[in-house]
Amino acid sequence: MSDVSLDFNVESIDAVTLQASPHLASRDLMSPYVWQLDEGGFGLLVRAVPRAGSSAVDTGSIWYGTSIDGLSFVMDDEPVLSPGPDSLDIGGCEDPTPVLIDGRWVVYYTGVDASHSSGQMLYAEGKDLHTLEKKGIALASSKTEGNTKEATIERTADGRWRLFYEFARDDASLVGLALGDGVAGPWHEQPAPFGPRVDSWDSWHLSTGPLWTHDPDKPVMFYNGATQDARWRIGWIAFDRDCTKIVDRCVEPLITPPPQLERIAADIAFAASVIERDGLAHLYYSLADRTLERAIIRRFD
Numbered sequence: 001m002s003d004v005s006l007d008f009n010v011e012s013i014d015a016v017t018l019q020a021s022p023h024l025a026s027r028d029l030m031s032p033y034v035w036q037l038d039e040g041g042f043g044l045l046v047r048a049v050p051r052a053g054s055s056a057v058d059t060g061s062i063w064y065g066t067s068i069d070g071l072s073f074v075m076d077d078e079p080v081l082s083p084g085p086d087s088l089d090i091g092g093c094e095d096p097t098p099v100l101i102d103g104r105w106v107v108y109y110t111g112v113d114a115s116h117s118s119g120q121m122l123y124a125e126g127k128d129l130h131t132l133e134k135k136g137i138a139l140a141s142s143k144t145e146g147n148t149k150e151a152t153i154e155r156t157a158d159g160r161w162r163l164f165y166e167f168a169r170d171d172a173s174l175v176g177l178a179l180g181d182g183v184a185g186p187w188h189e190q191p192a193p194f195g196p197r198v199d200s201w202d203s204w205h206l207s208t209g210p211l212w213t214h215d216p217d218k219p220v221m222f223y224n225g226a227t228q229d230a231r232w233r234i235g236w237i238a239f240d241r242d243c244t245k246i247v248d249r250c251v252e253p254l255i256t257p258p259p260q261l262e263r264i265a266a267d268i269a270f271a272a273s274v275i276e277r278d279g280l281a282h283l284y285y286s287l288a289d290r291t292l293e294r295a296i297i298r299r300f301d
Helices: none
Strands: 007-019 027-036 042-050 061-067 072-075 092-101 104-112 119-126 133-139 146-155 161-169 172-180 187-189 205-207 224-226 232-234 237-239 246-249 269-277 280-287 291-300
Touching: 007 280, 027 092, 027 280, 027 291, 042 072, 042 092, 061 092, 092 146, 104 146, 133 146, 224 269, 232 269
Parallel strands: 007 072, 027 269, 119 146, 172 205
Antiparallel strands: 007 291, 027 042, 042 061, 061 072, 092 104, 104 119, 119 133, 146 161, 161 172, 172 187, 205 224, 224 232, 237 246, 269 280, 280 291
16 A cells, blocks of 8 residues: 555434335335436435345345435336346346446346346346346356446546456455446456455455545545454545555444344445535445435545
């Protein structure tokens, strides 16, 4: 690492709420991807998961909604991406990441198979988020990198695509990096952007989070990390302009979930998206794989 020194302060945390149909309101919420709309207000794609005891057997569907203030969203009556009928995602649709390219939407998402034991990164395209057509595999799993998911993607200076993603290996979640010639590759694997740290809060599992490019020379990822027992927290890591070198990394997590009443309860805070307003980061994340929050974060350097 360089001698660059960054710090971040969480200035406020607010609940994110949905005005939703009974179908959506009966589900838990994860992976909130929020962005600013050109016409004003905010858009949201979110994964909705059947609650424990539900008769539904999918691992999730993806819903769209809009908001005036970025906290209270009015949701569609039906999901924009639902499981099946193809075997690639018959078990569930998870982890949406939308990108607007030349007037068309590309949505990366995780497709889960019928056994619910395997998934990989898929994508859909459409002229808007209500006319998405599933296109197939964006980044396939392999023998050494299973369950490719959680896309964080941006355009590089030379017009290619830089894709951070989560994958599974040796009972751990890790972060990979690839450069692609198009939205679905072909992908050229790069060295791992960062790894777990021994005796730390992120000692075993890692997952991608949103990339904040407030300073394009020092982009910051609000990433997700956990110990072996999957107690997830949100931290940050800063890269150089090309995301090839780490220039700084947090010591302690930036956001930790509140204490749980029971040890077996889900102890998870998981970042999904970030937008910038008035020089501050508005970070959207899920808690306990059930509810959504937004943290307003100030950067110091």
